[in-house]
Amino acid sequence: QSALTQPASVSGSPGQSITISCTGTSSDIGYYDYVSWYQQHPGKAPKLMIYDVSKRPSGVSYRFSGSKSGNTASLTISGLQAEDEADYSCCSYAGYSTYVFGTGTNVTVL
Amino acid sequence: EVQLLESGGGLVQPGGSLRLSCAASGFTFNTYAMNWVRQAPGRGLEWVSTLSGSGGSTYYADSVKGRFTISRDNSKDTLYLQMNSLRAEDTGLYYCAKIRQLGSFDYWGQGTLVTVSS
Numbered sequence: 001q002s003a004l005t006q007p008a009s010v011s012g013s014p015g016q017s018i019t020i021s022c023t024g025t026s027s028d029i030g031y032y033d034y035v036s037w038y039q040q041h042p043g044k045a046p047k048l049m050i051y052d053v054s055k056r057p058s059g060v061s062y063r064f065s066g067s068k069s070g071n072t073a074s075l076t077i078s079g080l081q082a083e084d085e086a087d088y089s090c091c092s093y094a095g096y097s098t099y100v101f102g103t104g105t106n107v108t109v110l
Numbered sequence: 111e112v113q114l115l116e117s118g119g120g121l122v123q124p125g126g127s128l129r130l131s132c133a134a135s136g137f138t139f140n141t142y143a144m145n146w147v148r149q150a151p152g153r154g155l156e157w158v159s160t161l162s163g164s165g166g167s168t169y170y171a172d173s174v175k176g177r178f179t180i181s182r183d184n185s186k187d188t189l190y191l192q193m194n195s196l197r198a199e200d201t202g203l204y205y206c207a208k209i210r211q212l213g214s215f216d217y218w219g220q221g222t223l224v225t226v227s228s
């Protein structure tokens with residue numbers, strides 16, 4: 001149950017697009033289409049942004065999109081806005097009702 | 111509106127015990143698996159445990175297996191985490207999270223802080 005690997009930080013200017021990667025193994029991301037992404041502002045609870053690799057919950061901006069290729073999942077934020085500055089974590093189902101989270105990425109809007 | 115309210119955190123010495131609670135409202139509690147997820151200071155999220163809606167199936171991260179016990183009282187819409195043999199590395203903010211369906215967590219509480227230190 002090793003944590004999924006994410007870059008520690010990603011930054012971009014307002015209006016730009018950024019992509020956060022999340023690398024796992026053939027036993028989690030590579031095997032199941034159950035990757036989710038969470039946004040967390042300082043001192044706040046995580047918020048579900050993407051589930052089942054690429055689906056957006058009701059109320060989440062269309063600027064957030066997800067994808068997967070092999071053992072790596074990605075979250076793309078398009079039209080970056082100041083309010084997007086937060087920590088982002090990926091999560092994958094790992095079988096037998098267990099889950100593994102990513103190491104977390106801090107997004108900075110320049 | 112779905113609400114999850116954790117309680118029971120605090121300061122405990124290594125080897126000690128704590129029992130966390132999570133009071134749920136706004137959804138049919140007994141039809142959803144519930145989870146505990148923790149976050150050590152300055153670290154990422156870590157899945158701790160999952161309990162099925164009926165309470166009949168439990169799952170644990172290797173790091174807590176044999177020390178933590180997850181349970182629920184569906185008559186009180188409350189989730190619990192009994193933590194024994196606590197270690198310094200168990201220090202962190204413990205979140206209660208509702209499962210959306212298999213694979214993701216759609217509602218989270220604000221967390222309760224557990225500090226294991228002498």
